Amino acid sequence: MTSTSQELLVRAAARNNAEWCAAMSRSHGVEGEFSAGAWATARRTPLYYPDAVTLVPGVDAGAVVGRIDGAPGASVKDSFADLDLSGAGFGVLFGARWIHRAAGVPGRASGLGWEVVRDADALRAWAVAWGDDAGLFRAELLREPETFVLAGLSDDGRVVAGAVAGRSERVVGVSNVFACEGEVEPGAAWAVVLEAVGRLFPTLPVVGYEHGDALAAALGQGFEEVGALRVWVR
CATH class of the missing domain: 3.40.630.30 (Gcn5-related N-acetyltransferase (GNAT))
Incomplete structure (x- = not known):
């Protein structure tokens, strides 16, 4: 599989996962919003679910953080493992691998x-x-x-x-x-x-x-x- 094919699969997987996070959030009365770079919600999502999911590589970290409730406990799914949110007071909870x-x-x-x-x-x-x-x-x-x-x-x-x-x-x-x-x-x-x-x-x-x-x-x-x-x- 080429690197281009892999990136397209990750983009599709990230979008799919964001749609699942949005559905779970809606079931708790929390509405999020999709943009070109990320799905995010200004209200805290259900337990275990992120407040934002990036959809493409190279998203501006500050723009993502600015769309969520930044109180302690806020979380971001960095779908391409290319963000650095340490300057905004975040730490890596865990890393994982997309699978196909x-x-x-x-x-x-x-x-x-x-x-x-x-x-x-x-x-x-x-x-x-x-x-x-x-x-x-x-x-x-x-x-x-x-x-x-x-x-x-x-x-x-x-x-x-x-x-x-x-x-x-x-x-x-x-x-x-x-x-x-x-x-x-x-x-x-x-x-x-x-x-x-x-x-x-x-x-x-x-x-x-x-x-x-x-x-x-x-x-x-x-x-x-x-x-x-x-x-x-x-």
Whole structure:
């Protein structure tokens, strides 16, 4: 893959991820705004979600910081790992890698069933399995037309794995991938998520970002690394 192809994929992944952050924020009543350089919101976003996501390389750091609530706890997803926000009082929370998997690549069988979460009760069961003790996943999220909460199911119908998939024009993004400890391994979680995504969006490549053991699990399922990102926090 050429460097140009990689940058285009990262741009598509960053836009997709910003759209997911915007959807999660809307479900909490927080509206953001897209510009040529970044998605950002002047109100604090839900826990774990950034106040801004850069969409292209070379964005002016001051312009991004100027669009968010800069109080302690503010965060920026630096999608191209090319910002320096240290002068504005930010430090790097973590670094990660954008990942990509081509459409139509066969995967291994997961041994699990799957479904798209459609109602509030099913979303609550999914959120408990994910470990949501902060009320992140609200029923309002189910109104987002391009957001799909995916549940991996055991033989007796319990949620034991899952993820969120977000469809955009060129890619489908996968985030919040989880496996219930003692029930399934991370590889099986990725396998069932890819089964679902392949059935729902057969022509779209899959993107996301991971680090550490989660990155290793994704690479084991046929993903490749296509770029670096960082999350800054004040």
